[in-house]
Amino acid sequence: MATLYTNSDSNERKTWLLMSGFFVFIILVGYVFSYAMNDQGILIFAVIFSSIMSFASYWWSDKIVLAMSSAKEVTHENARELYHLVENLCITAGLPLPRIYIIDDTAPNAFATGRDSEHAVIVFTSGILQKLEKAELEGVIAHELSHIGNRDILLATIVTVLVGVIVLLADWFRRWSFFGHRKSDSDRGDGRIALIITVVAIIFSILAPIFAYLMQFAISRKREFLADSSGALLTRYPDGLARALEKISADTEPLEAANRATAHLYIVTPFKENEGKKIGFFTKMFMTHPPVSERIAALRGMEIK
Numbered sequence: 084m085a086t087l088y089t090n091s092d093s094n095e096r097k098t099w100l101l102m103s104g105f106f107v108f109i110i111l112v113g114y115v116f117s118y119a120m121n122d123q124g125i126l127i128f129a130v131i132f133s134s135i136m137s138f139a140s141y142w143w144s145d146k147i148v149l150a151m152s153s154a155k156e157v158t159h160e161n162a163r164e165l166y167h168l169v170e171n172l173c174i175t176a177g178l179p180l181p182r183i184y185i186i187d188d189t190a191p192n193a194f195a196t197g198r199d200s201e202h203a204v205i206v207f208t209s210g211i212l213q214k215l216e217k218a219e220l221e222g223v224i225a226h227e228l229s230h231i232g233n234r235d236i237l238l239a240t241i242v243t244v245l246v247g248v249i250v251l252l253a254d255w256f257r258r259w260s261f262f263g264h265r266k267s268d269s270d271r272g273d274g275r276i277a278l279i280i281t282v283v284a285i286i287f288s289i290l291a292p293i294f295a296y297l298m299q300f301a302i303s304r305k306r307e308f309l310a311d312s313s314g315a316l317l318t319r320y321p322d323g324l325a326r327a328l329e330k331i332s333a334d335t336e337p338l339e340a341a342n343r344a345t346a347h348l349y350i351v352t353p354f355k356e357n358e359g360k361k362i363g364f365f366t367k368m369f370m371t372h373p374p375v376s377e378r379i380a381a382l383r384g385m386e387i388k
Contacts, residue, residue, distance in 0.1 A: 222324030
């Protein structure tokens with residue numbers, strides 16, 4: 084029978100397999116675009132530019148997200164019970180205590196951010212503190228600490244760099260090819276091969292960003308499964324997190340602080356458009372979170388040895 088250990092290991096392997104495929108894909112896309120335009124500078128400039136932008140986002144992402152969410156920091160003095168829950172689980176997990184923030188919103192939800200465990204932040208809505216029981220809240224905290232311990236923020240940053248490079252390459256290729264910015268083909272050899280490569284590059288410029296986002300969403304879903312299993316392992320009580328996911332997903336109140344840029348951070352997507360509906364394969368591919376029903380089934384179908 085599957086255990087939390089095997090589920091964690093399986094998701095970790097699948098995530099890095101997807102990452103390897105991402106690297107291969109970006110090299111292929113970059114090569115096709117560069118060959119079609121006969122200019123290696125396209126790939127070099129795109130990689131450098133995207134890396135710089137992603138580097139800046141990585142260092143200041145927590146401040147940006149906290150400002151966008153209108154989150155306020157709390158201390159031991161004004162959130163004593165919550166502070167103790169987080170502190171105790173941090174000791175169990177062997178992690179430094181993150182800063183704790185609260186969003187004044189009655190919709191239940193939570194997320195973690197920060198570039199590493201030394202600069203981590205956990206954010207809770209006031210609604211999740213009011214609506215969850217202690218065991219359920221511990222499950223949520225453990226899930227978010229698992230994101231921190233599993234270095235999901237770093238992985239998300241790497242994926243952002245790769246997606247950014249692909250989207251930029253596709254956009255620049257379409258613009259430059261439309262305006263005829265192309266180096267001479269006099270030294271390219273067979274013109275038919277060059278024409279084929281150009282046609283392939285045009286197709287790639289349309290499809291590559293879609294595939295890149297699909298891979299990003301797939302990795303995000305895998306990390307949610309991994310954080311669920313790691314969090315349940317931390318508390319030794321999978322049903323606590325399962326019950327929390329049920330309550331959060333069943334709550335119909337919209338989370339006003341959330342937007343499309345930050346939605347992927349939350350433990351459950353703050354947008355309820357698919358809740359209660361049968362989710363098809365195509366719809367699932369464009370989701371940043373796995374269906375809650377699948378996450379709950381995975382938690383309740385496992386045992387801790």
